Amino acid sequence: MNARQIILDAIERIAPDVDVAVLPPDVDFREEAELDSMDFLGVLTAVHEATGIEVPETDYAQIISIDRFTDYLSNRMQSV
Amino acid sequence: MTTKTDVGTMFTMPSLGADMTEGRITEWLVQPGDHVERGQIVVIVETDKSDIEVEVFEPADVAELLVAAGDLVPVGTPIAVFEPVDPRRATTKHTAASRDEAPDTADAPSPARTPSLAPAPTPSPSPHAGAAAAHVTSPMIRHLVDELHVDPRRVQGSGPGGRVHRADVEAAAAASRRPKVSPRARRLMSECGIDPAVFDATSYVTGDDVLARASGPRRPAPAVCEQPSKADRMRTHIAELMTRSWAEIPHFHLAKRIDLGALTERLAEANEARALSDRVVPGALLLCAAARAAAMVPACNGWWVDGRFRPADDVRLGVVLSLRSGGILVPTIDRADEQTPFDMMKRLSELVQRARQGRLRASDMGEATITVTNLGDLGADSVAGVIHPPQVALVGFGAVHDEVSIIDAMPAIRPVVHASLAGDHRAIDGLTGSRYLTQLQSQLAGPLLEELS
C-alpha cells in the first residue's frame, strides 16, 4: 500500500470537492484544501483506519505538506 | 407529528423547521407489515436545508404508506398509517418459547382511567352500555351529565354494579374534550410562523407553549415557482434569515481577546494520553465555554418574541457548521452547558459527520437558545456575526493563534483567541454582553481545564 495514495484517499473522503490530483505536494495541505480541525482529525482517522497508525498531536508539524506526510507515514509503516 | 385516531395512528409530514411548509419524501425505510421500535428512523424527508431522518417515538406496526417517495406534500399531510403497539403485546410475542416466565409478564390489571390512554372508549352498542346508561340515575349525576355536555353512553360507572359516580362523569367529559388551542396561541403561531401540526393534537396549547417553540417571528415568503436546486434553496433560506436579522435586530458587537495558554497546554497533555478517536479539538472546548457562560448569564440565553425577552430554561447551543459545498447548517446541542469536553467532542463529531452526509436528524434541529460561530479554522482572526432571530446573541470565535501578550509585566508569546458577542440591543446591553465575555474567559481558564485530565 502506497503511503501517498492512502493520504490522498483520506483527504478525498473528507473533502470530496477537492481535486486531490492537483493538490500541490509541498504546501500546507490543510490550508490548500481548506480543512478545519474536525476535517483534519477526520483525515487522520481515515489514515489510522487504513494503516493502524495514529499521528500524535506533537507530530503534526511533521506532516504539514503531502510530501512530508508521505515521508512520515512511510517511515512509520516500515517500522511496524 | 402523529395524530391518534380510532383507526391506527396517522403519521403526518412533520414540520422540521419553523418556515417549512412542504417536504418531499426522499426514501421510505420501512414498508407495510414492518414493526418499528421507539427511536427507529422510518423515512427520510428532503427539506430546503438538508435531508432529515425522521424517527418514531412509540413502537408500532406499519399499516400503510400513503405517500410515495419523490412526492412533495404540505406539512401536516398524512403520509402513513401506523398501528400503535401495546408494549405488553410486544413482550408476549417474544415469550412464546418461555412459558414458565415470571408472572410479571402476564397481563397487568387493565388501567381503567389512566390519563396516558388518550382516546375515549368508543360507545359500543352492546347491552352493557345500555346498562351503564341506566345507572345514570341520581339527580346530581343527571344534572352533571347535562352541565358537562357528556354523552351518557360514554360514562362508565366505577361503583358497585356499575354505579356512576361524579368522578366517572368528569372522566368521560375529560376524555371527549376537543383539543384546546387558545386564541393567543393561534395568534402567536401565526406571528412566529409555527405550524400547528407540531403540537400534540390532544393537548392544551397556550401562548407560552408556542413561544417556547418559537424560532422566527414571521413566516418568510413562499419559495419561487421554478424548481431551484437544493443549494439554491439553502442559499435563499440563509439570505432570508440574515436579511431579516439585519433589518430587525439592532446589533451591537463586543470583542475580547482571551489567553488560551493554560488551556492549550492542558489540552495537549490530555490528547497525548488518549487515542485518536478520543482526541478533543479546541473548538469543542470553545463550545463548552460558550454554553456554560450562557448558563451563567441567562440574559443572553433566550428569545426576543412578542415584544419582550423570554429567557430559556436550558442552554441549547446552535453550532454553525460551514458546508464544504457552500452554505451553512446550524444543528443544536441540547444541555450544552452540562456536557463534559469529551461529551461535547463526541456530539460535535456526530453532528459534523451527519452534516457532511446531508443526513441530519430531526432531533438535531431543535430550537437553539444561543448560537456559536467558530470561523477560526478558516483563517479569520475575529468575527462580528449576525444573530439568528429570535435569539438575542451570537458568539463568535476567530482563529487560535500566537500573539505577543504581557505576562507578569514581560512580553511573551501566547496562544490567544478573539472572542466576540453580537447582541440584540432590544434585549441586552453592553454591560450584560461584557459580563458574558468575562464569563467566557473564566470558563476557558477554569473547570474546563480540570475536566480535561
Next chain:
Amino acid sequence: MSTDNETVQMTGREAMREAMRQAMLSDDRVFLMGEDVGAYGGCFAVSAGMLDEFGPSRVRDTPLSESAFVGAGIGAAMGGMRPIVEIMTVNFSLLALDQIMNNAATLRHMSGGQVGVPLVIRMTTGGGRQLAAQHSHSLDGWYGHIPGLKIVAPGTIDDFRWMLGPALADPDPVIIFENGGLYGATGEVSQTDPGFPLNRASVRRAGRDLSLITFGGTLPTCLEAADQLATHGVEAEVIDLRSLRPIDDETIIDSISRTHRAIVVDEGWKSVGLSGEIAARIMEQAFYELDAPVARVCTAEIPLPYPHHLELAAMPSVERIVDTAARVMQGEAVAAAVA
C-alpha cells in the same frame, strides 16, 4: 394622633361616617336623608352621632316610602342642594326604581341639559347575613345597565372613606353600593385624600398567571383565594373594579394582556348580569390574548336561602374561586353555575 402621610385603622362604617361628616362640614349644601338615619343613628350605625352634631335639618329622618324620599332628594338636588340619600338596602330601592331610572338618570337628557341631578344615593347591598331571599340581593348589574347613572362599589375601607367626596362633586347622580359585610371590617385609611379617580379600577394584588376581576364584598374573598393559589404556585392578579358604570376597560385589558386568563367574581347571579358584560368586553378587546375561556364565579341561580351554610354555599367562596382557577389553568371552560 396621625400626620398627613400616615394611615389609621377604621371600620367601614366609621370610614363612611367620617366621609359624610367631612363633606357636611366643608359644604353647607350637603345633607343626609333616609330611613332611621337620624334618631336611630342609621340601620347599620353608619350615621351614629351625626344628628347630635349637625341637627335635624341636615340629618333628616324620612317616612317609610322610598319612592317619596328619593323623589324628594331628586327635587332637592335639582334645587341646588347636594343630598346624600340613604336607601336602607338595595332591596328596598326597587320601590324607588322609577324615580332613579326615569327621573334622576334621565332629567338632564330630557331637559336638554338645563337641569342636572347632583344626587348621591348610598345603598347597602349583598347577602351572607341571613337576611334571606328578599333582603340579600346584589343588583349592581341591573343599575349598571342604566345610562345617566354612575355606579361605584368600594371594596376597601380606604375607598369607603374617600369615594364619597368625588361622588358628591359629580354634577350627575352617583350610586354607591356598600356591601353590608364590610361595615364591620377594619382596614387602613389614608389621612388625606389619595385622589384616586372615581372611574378607575385598581390592581389590589399583582400576579402573572390569571386575573381575578371583582368588586365590593367579594374583594376580600378574592384576595384570600389569591393567597391560597399562591401556595400552589399560581400567582393571581386581583383587580378591584371600583366603578361599575363606567367600567375601567383599560385596567382590565392591560391585566389580561399580561396574565392571559380571567375569572370574574360577582356576587350577583350569573345569567344576564355584570359578569357577562365584563366577559364580553374581554372577548371583544383581548380575544387574541386569551389562553383560556373567561370563567365566572357568581351566586347560584336561586333566591338566597336563610340558613347560613346554604347561603354561603350559594355565594362565591374562596373554595369555588380556587377550584375554578385550577380548571382555568388547564384551559377548561367553567360552565357550571355551582362548581
